[in-house]
Amino acid sequence: MTSQTLQKVDHSALKTNQIIIISLNILAFILNLPVLAALVALVMGIGSALKVPGFGIVYKNLLKPRGWMKPDVLDDNPEPHRFAQILGFVFMTAGSLALFLGATVLGWGLVWLVVALAALNAFGGFCVGCAVYYWLGRFQLFGFTKQPPAGTFPGMKPKAGVSV
């Protein structure tokens, strides 16, 4: 494994983003609101463009200042997490389009897939999108240059307890 410079990544912001995505998508399913699923896709898209977690604003402006959620800053690569959000955005957009076109099973299936992957990340500490990023990196694809932090299985949350 070659040495690389890791950055400080606040996993609490990522977790907040994932939990909001899960909650809104489940709510969209229960209330049969494809518009809400499309809104989630839109926020994820904006987050991807700005290179921040889409719903990270809730953490930054509400949860963190009030001390409701503590920072969980780890030495990590932010790029795989961005890639994971882009993947989520693609799935959510495809799901929303399918719902608007009347393909409800496909649409809600894609929405639930995003819920499952976000839940695996939020509660299991395994980021499938990040694992895909590292896997593509093994083929030396352009842009996929980062390697997992030392001692960490690709996609698993790094375990260093660096606090700020």
Added chain:
Amino acid sequence: MSSETLLRFILAIGIIVLGAAAYWLVNHRLLVRAKNNVFTLFKKLPDKPVIVYFTTPDCVPCKTIQRPALDKVRTLLGEKLQVIEIDASERPDLARSWGVMSVPTTFLLDARGEARYVNNGVARAEKLMEQIQALYFVNELTTNRKSGKP
């Protein structure tokens, strides 16, 4: 709440329960795997709880957090606990057979060599102590039941 919303709500709960069950199964499988591989570590059971600690030389949190936590637990419990440290980079076969995906990973085995807890990632001393206490509590209950004590 309309019947369709209620149906969707029940469906959502069902999907969530299924997902949680799948996650529990994966963790359970990891513990079973550890149980099946216990004799790769010792020929004879140590008759006391054992922490199997997977680490690597370049793992920073292992040095800064996990090892001090284990030292603390070892100091508190002394001879009542055995800690087995495995360098996953030297023994990748062992790490693979135990299903270790990242370091540090700690398994807590009871005196019968059964893996009872798995901690993927750093497990602080408090957490390890809680798990060990729960282990002793269960053991005490089992012993009391066998001897007919209330």
